[in-house]
Amino acid sequence: MQVIQIEDLWKKFRIPHERRTTILENIAGALQILEGKRFTYEEFWALKAINFTVDYGESIGVIGENGSGKSTLLKIIANILRPNRGRVKATGKIAPILELGVGFHPELTVKENALIYGSIMGLKNSEVKRRMNSILKFSTLERFQDAKLKNLSSGMQMRLGFSVAIETDPDIFLIDEALAVGDIEFQQKCLNEFKEFKAEKKTIILVSHALNLVKEFCEKTLFLSRGEMVSFGETETVINEYIRRVRHS
Amino acid sequence: MAELFEYAELVRNLTIKEFKLRYRNSILGFFWSLLNPLAMMIILTLVFSALLRSGIEKFPVFLLTAFLGWRFFSIGTSMSLSSIIGNYPLVTKIYFPRWLLVISSNLANLIGSSLEFAALFPLLIFLGMKITYLVVLLPVILILEFVLIIGVSLILAPLNVYYRDVNEIWGIVLQAGFFLCPIIYSINVIPERYLSAYSLNPMTRIIEAIRKILYYNTLPTIADFAITLASGLLLLLIGYLIFRKLEPRFAEEI
Numbered sequence: 001m002q003v004i005q006i007e008d009l010w011k012k013f014r015i016p017h018e019r020r021t022t023i024l025e026n027i028a029g030a031l032q033i034l035e036g037k038r039f040t041y042e043e044f045w046a047l048k049a050i051n052f053t054v055d056y057g058e059s060i061g062v063i064g065e066n067g068s069g070k071s072t073l074l075k076i077i078a079n080i081l082r083p084n085r086g087r088v089k090a091t092g093k094i095a096p097i098l099e100l101g102v103g104f105h106p107e108l109t110v111k112e113n114a115l116i117y118g119s120i121m122g123l124k125n126s127e128v129k130r131r132m133n134s135i136l137k138f139s140t141l142e143r144f145q146d147a148k149l150k151n152l153s154s155g156m157q158m159r160l161g162f163s164v165a166i167e168t169d170p171d172i173f174l175i176d177e178a179l180a181v182g183d184i185e186f187q188q189k190c191l192n193e194f195k196e197f198k199a200e201k202k203t204i205i206l207v208s209h210a211l212n213l214v215k216e217f218c219e220k221t222l223f224l225s226r227g228e229m230v231s232f233g234e235t236e237t238v239i240n241e242y243i244r245r246v247r248h249s
Numbered sequence: 250m251a252e253l254f255e256y257a258e259l260v261r262n263l264t265i266k267e268f269k270l271r272y273r274n275s276i277l278g279f280f281w282s283l284l285n286p287l288a289m290m291i292i293l294t295l296v297f298s299a300l301l302r303s304g305i306e307k308f309p310v311f312l313l314t315a316f317l318g319w320r321f322f323s324i325g326t327s328m329s330l331s332s333i334i335g336n337y338p339l340v341t342k343i344y345f346p347r348w349l350l351v352i353s354s355n356l357a358n359l360i361g362s363s364l365e366f367a368a369l370f371p372l373l374i375f376l377g378m379k380i381t382y383l384v385v386l387l388p389v390i391l392i393l394e395f396v397l398i399i400g401v402s403l404i405l406a407p408l409n410v411y412y413r414d415v416n417e418i419w420g421i422v423l424q425a426g427f428f429l430c431p432i433i434y435s436i437n438v439i440p441e442r443y444l445s446a447y448s449l450n451p452m453t454r455i456i457e458a459i460r461k462i463l464y465y466n467t468l469p470t471i472a473d474f475a476i477t478l479a480s481g482l483l484l485l486l487i488g489y490l491i492f493r494k495l496e497p498r499f500a501e502e503i
């Protein structure tokens with residue numbers, strides 16, 4: 001059964017040619033628009049013709065150099081960004097764990113954020129409250145439950161994000177380098193959790209530069225370079241190709 | 250609409266969040282919402298009754314009834330103007346229908362304004378006003394105003410994601426609106442030949458209707474309700490179309 005289908009996916013970003021910061025530059029810019037010249041920007045294709053499918057219970061690694069489109073791909077699967085062309089179909093509840101945090105408000109406390117995140121993921125407040133103890137325990141943030149998020153370290157925020165996300169019981173995890181900021185102890189805890197997800201047949205897409213991690217957990221791997229799909233297939237072969245390419249460049 | 254039902258718990262949580270954040274880190278908290286109009290009432294009463302001798306009977310009531318109706322609109326629209334960009338940590342990290350942010354911001358404002366109106370009644374009695382059965386029409390006109398505010402918010406909030414100028418422009422529009430609507434003066438001062446154009450403004454209708462209910466103790470006209478409802482629905486439609494068009498690129502433009 002296919003959980004994620006990606007067909008001929010293209011994503012374009014616009015990069016403005018000049019940032020207008022001063023009033024004078026702004027006036028000059030406004031005059032240009034009046035003259036009929038539009039805002040100039042460069043088009044940049046972050047993803048080009050991406051095609052792949054993910055089966056139920058599969059774990060997929062995504063590797064590639066910085067700026068190759070890995071994070072953009074995850075954001076499109078999570079429906080945060082929309083593609084310019086192509087189709088994405090994902091069945092099931094998706095938990096994106098992107099860079100830092102999963103969608104938290106810096107001015108709210110740990111517990112308030114957990115409630116809001118839970119309700120975005122479709123959980124009732126009573127359910128989140130029931131799971132609050134295990135969230136706080138897993139993230140070891142019991143002492144900070146009433147602290148505002150902005151006062152937590154980036155590692156703590158990530159721990160909270162991860163803990164809340166797993167408690168909402170999603171079908172698909174999209175993980176973007178999330179483990180990098182956690183300490184060794186928490187990384188170990190997460191790895192154990194990953195193993196459990198795999199046992200529970202959850203679908204995982206893992207973006208990482210830690211090739212060992214990808215090798216350990218992902219049956220298949222997607223190698224992106226400059227927005228294009230270089231290869232997609234059995235992890236060992238794809239990683240070898242990646243390493244070969246890096247050496248040759 | 251089905252989304253609103255599906256995400257009822259989220260809307261509730263976001264509304265509570267908005268309400269809390271508005272008053273967090275302030276000692277008097279929500280009381281500022283009551284103190285602000287009171288201070289305004291005292292200042293303007295001094296200016297208009299003592300200095301300018303406007304000759305309007307019970308000027309504090311005349312002013313406050315209109316001013317609270319105006320505050321509902323001006324605070325509601327200017328708060329939800331930044332409801333998308335203010336929640337960028339959510340918008341850039343996870344998917345949920347973005348218009349719920351606009352709704353929640355406005356629901357928080359609805360609670361605030363309802364409390365302000367509730368606090369108005371003891372003051373009205375204290376100032377010797379008669380409260381009649383007409384008061385049952387007050388929630389009706391406020392709900393119509395709420396529809397209008399959501400319509401305007403659905404236009405402003407997405408535009409503000411793309412152009413931050415919207416925030417500045419709206420500030421000026423609100424300033425002009427304060428003087429364009431009959432808040433500090435009576436509609437009677439408007440010359441006859443401009444009156445029909447002047448009365449097309451839905452905010453004029455709303456303010457006049459509130460004033461009729463609480464100050465003049467007369468029945469608002471059918472036209473008051475009809476113009477408010479019609480412009481509210483029109484703005485809601487325009488807002489829906491603009492929002493739907495701009496929503497897909499929120500996360501990258503924010």
